[in-house]
Amino acid sequence: MARVLEWVFFLYFASHIPITILFDSQALLPKELYPQALSEIKETYARGAKDALMADPPVWFQGIICVELLLQFPFFFVAAYAFFVGKCKWIRLPVIIYSTHTATTLIPILTQVFFNDFSDSPVPGPATFEERMTLATIYMPYLVIPLLMLFVMVFSDDYKPHLHIKSH
Numbered sequence: 001m002a003r004v005l006e007w008v009f010f011l012y013f014a015s016h017i018p019i020t021i022l023f024d025s026q027a028l029l030p031k032e033l034y035p036q037a038l039s040e041i042k043e044t045y046a047r048g049a050k051d052a053l054m055a056d057p058p059v060w061f062q063g064i065i066c067v068e069l070l071l072q073f074p075f076f077f078v079a080a081y082a083f084f085v086g087k088c089k090w091i092r093l094p095v096i097i098y099s100t101h102t103a104t105t106l107i108p109i110l111t112q113v114f115f116n117d118f119s120d121s122p123v124p125g126p127a128t129f130e131e132r133m134t135l136a137t138i139y140m141p142y143l144v145i146p147l148l149m150l151f152v153m154v155f156s157d158d159y160k161p162h163l164h165i166k167s168h
Contacts, residue, residue: 002158003086005148009095010083011050012145013076020073027057028065049135052107052118052125061112064105072098099146099153106143112134 026034026042046055053061075098081089113135118125126132153159 003163004155005152006083006086009149010080012141013080013083017073017076017080020068020076023054024065025069027054028062028069042106044111047124049138050118050124050126050131051135052116052121053086053112055123060108064109067105072102077121087158089159089161090160092153097148099150102146103143103150106139106146107140110143115141126136 023042023045028037033038045051046123057065075094079091079095079098082088087144096107114132115127116125126135
């Protein structure tokens with residue numbers, strides 16, 4: 001079971017690399033950096049999913065994306081490698097930090113999705129319960145998988161450090 005989870009975590013981090021650079025970064029960086037086709041994909045997604053955060057990112061959301069680009073993005077390569085190789089105990093503390101941070105950032109995002117009144121928004125946001133649930137489902141893996149990682153890193157014997165006590 002441990003190796004299956006490592007593959008899930010590997011796929012999570014490996015898939016996050018292109019998602020971050022090609023799509024999430026568009027919420028922060030100038031449009032001129034992206035090919036028109038890529039901008040159109042993001043706009044089509046934002047319109048279809050009614051993701052107002054990606055369509056017209058508020059400053060607080062841009063702050064989250066900034067941290068993703070500067071701190072998390074380089075870590076995605078390290079973590080993908082560690083989980084691809086498997087049983088790398090040294091990844092425990094960095095993953096605890098990453099997963100706690102990421103799960104925490106999802107609280108304001110999901111609060112916005114579920115409770116914000118988008119009626120005066122310059123871009124369409126979710127209006128019905130179904131639309132809110134659809135959008136929340138898109139963001140939910142970035143809460144659930146980090147929480148699963150946190151649980152595994154804290155409680156699994158595969159990642160707990162082993163203390164070697166010398167006896168005299």
